[in-house]
């Protein structure tokens with residue numbers, strides 16, 4: 001029998017990682033005000049057999065802890081011992097933000113607006129540059145992990161670029177309930193990855209600073225499914241139903257200021273005119289309903305009790321112009337993380353979806 005080919009060592013920074021081994025490589029970025037070094041820690045899992053390079057990044061926004069937990073669980077997967085190709089995993093991109101539980105860099109800049117970065121710019125800009133030049137350029141596929149903001153959980157969802165069949169194919173394999181195909185904003189990591197021709201999936205799930213166990217499990221399984229599809233891992237992915245693919249989303253905002261009560265859970269599909277919640281005058285003079293202006297699938301929601309007029313309350317994927325939306329939504333119900341998976345952790349905001357249709 002012919003011997004299968006063996007991979008060459010993988011070079012990252014000044015470290016050479018032998019086939020069949022793993023290393024944590026520290027890349028120098030710059031110096032803090034304390035004169036300590038800011039480094040980017042990259043886990044390199046280099047398979048014995050050659051194959052593609054997949055990069056998984058988390059906590060570009062320092063308070064988006066679910067992504068870090070997904071990478072942590074991924075790194076403990078025993079099946080990665082039989083990896084083909086190379087998995088690069090960064091549990092914390094924005095280390096200063098992670099330490100201070102902040103979305104931002106210490107100078108209050110949003111790292112996810114500084115890509116592709118500059119070697120002579122701010123610390124965030126230098127961090128962006130190191131990530132792009134030394135890591136992303138080595139990768140074929142990038143999976144970037146995010147969450148909603150504090151008190152604003154997101155339904156597990158993937159963001160991809162329109163017209164990129166490789167991204168759509170991998171996103172379907174990942175199989176979240178919904179895929180949003182939209183242009184990335186300039187300055188974002190996804191925009192920079194796309195400019196380099198990388199296949200990039202952005203996973204959004206849960207909210208900042210709060211572990212959402214079903215969304216985390218779903219993310220780990222999604223990444224493993226992508227690795228199987230790329231033939232970096234052997235075996236079959238669990239059969240999941242086709243996700244709903246949407247090209248637009250919209251917000252329903254507070255029609256008045258007051259105490260906000262939501263009435264609809266994440267994952268629920270609604271018709272135009274459905275009451276999503278209400279805002280009540282604290283002085284007791286009346287309630288103002290919040291209505292869906294168009295048909296949509298609820299992909300994000302605020303859990304804040306207080307709302308000023310105009311605050312974004314509900315984020316919906318637009319179902320306008322989507323063929324056979326109802327049957328597709330019915331199928332997405334089977335893709336949702338189950339609240340029953342989470343009895344040992346904490347309650348999750350997903351609708352059971354029994355009343356979706």
Ligand SMILES: [Zn+2]
Pocket residue numbers: 060061064146147
């Ligand atoms: Zn984010």
